[in-house]
Amino acid sequence: METRQRLLDAAARVFSRHGYAAGTTNRIAEEAGHSIGSLYQYFPNKDAILAELAGAHAEEGIARLRRRFEEGAPPNSLEGRLRMCVRIAIDLHRDDAPLHRVIFEEAPRTPEFLRMVHEAEEEFLEALQALLAADPEVTVADVPMAARLVVTTVEGAVHRIVTHDPPDDLERLENALVTMLMRYLTN
Structure with missing residues (x-):
């Protein structure tokens, strides 16, 4: 072993x-x-090695996500909840960003890996949708679509920026995403 x-x-x-x-x-x-x-x-072969690394990487990300939601009640404000979601994404991407990029952009992915990632995304999407639906600050009419847009926007922006051209200060990225999402959800 x-x-x-x-x-x-x-x-x-x-x-x-x-x-x-x-x-x-x-x-x-x-x-x-x-x-x-x-x-x-x-x-x-190397694909078998990378498949095992990818599975372990995805499992660790899912475990972190669940721990964050199980640690207690989410923040009381919409901004706080969005910030929590953005931080989770940043944390998942910044730990060995080059390996994350290889796993998600360069290497072939097994159906099992893709299923695991999809299930984790759906779990996160459902939790976020419930948070948005219960939040009086949210004024967007289509909450299910808004939750999907928040998840894909955060994932896409964080992945691209953190794995390709990370700023020295990731807090700038966090603040910009939270501001953008707040404007979308509350206008």
């Missing part, structure tokens, strides 16, 4: 540094300090 984990850790570093195409099994084995034969005892 230790060798398997060492290979996975090495693969995460290699994919983060070199991307999917140049993240070869030879590089992974070398980074882990193992022979290529040893790597193949645990994984048939």
Whole structure:
């Protein structure tokens, strides 16, 4: 089990540094300090390694999301709830942003992985829709569509900015997204 984990850790570093195409099994084995034969005892190819990394990454993101919602009542204000959602997205993306980019943009994704991500998004969407529907500050007429737009806007903007050109101060991104969403939801 230790060798398997060492290979996975090495693969995460290699994919983060070199991307999917140049993240070869030879590089992974070398980074882990193992022979290529040893790597193949645990994984048939780099796609299997990346699939395991992607699954673990998605599971960790889902667990973080659930913990945030289970930690207690959401903030009392609409702005506070939006800020919480944006922070969750930023936190999920900033931890090893290069690996996140490889997983979501460069590598093939298994149907199981896509299903896991879709289920997590739907769970988050339902929670957000309930929060928006119960909030007297929200004036937008179509709350289900508004919840979907908030989720996709936050995910898209955070993913693109954090994984490609992160600002030195992620609070700027958070503030800009919260301001934009507040104007949309309350006008």
